[in-house]
């Protein structure tokens with residue numbers, strides 16, 4: 001995906017904007033209007049749940065943490081995002097944006113990390129930027145958001161690659177935090193991400209090694 005979003009031409013993975021149901025006057029997700037898009041999205045979502053190792057492991061680990069499996073549905077999105085997770089609503093996948101299986105695997109993995117964190121982290125508060133930042137760092141790190149190929153396609157690779165991966169994780173986390181209504185500025189998002197990065201970057205739950 002390379003649609004232009006709020007991140008200076010970079011699309012954001014998810015819009016976790018309504019965690020308490022009161023932040024926006026209108027939902028960023030809408031019912032389907034294109035039957036072909038919807039069917040294709042549902043088919044790719046089913047394939048990811050059946051075949052993708054990371055998606056399967058995340059779903060299995062939710063069960064072992066005693067977390068009810070989240071609803072996973074394809075919808076149309078009004079934000080420039082690929083998907084989202086909201087407590088109570090579950091995982092939404094943007095059928096008008098997800099065009100191939102690899103993107104589906106990436107986005108569903110990302111959102112399921114949020115779903116897992118929402119359940120396993122005690123007193124998880126999405127309105128607390130440190131909590132949200134930690135989950136975004138984990139979701140970006142564990143979903144392949146910052147693979148070399150994705151960065152090349154975003155036009156972000158050039159010059160020194162040393163340290164680039166960690167910079168990418170931070171940059172993606174900041175983009176998602178900026179959508180949080182509790183976040184007042186990019187600087188505030190960056191501070192939250194920098195503060196929790198050392199701990200959350202090393203937390204690979206439920207994986208033993210980086211996928």
Ligand SMILES: [Zn+2]
Pocket residue numbers: 013014110114135136139176
């Ligand atoms: Zn996210």
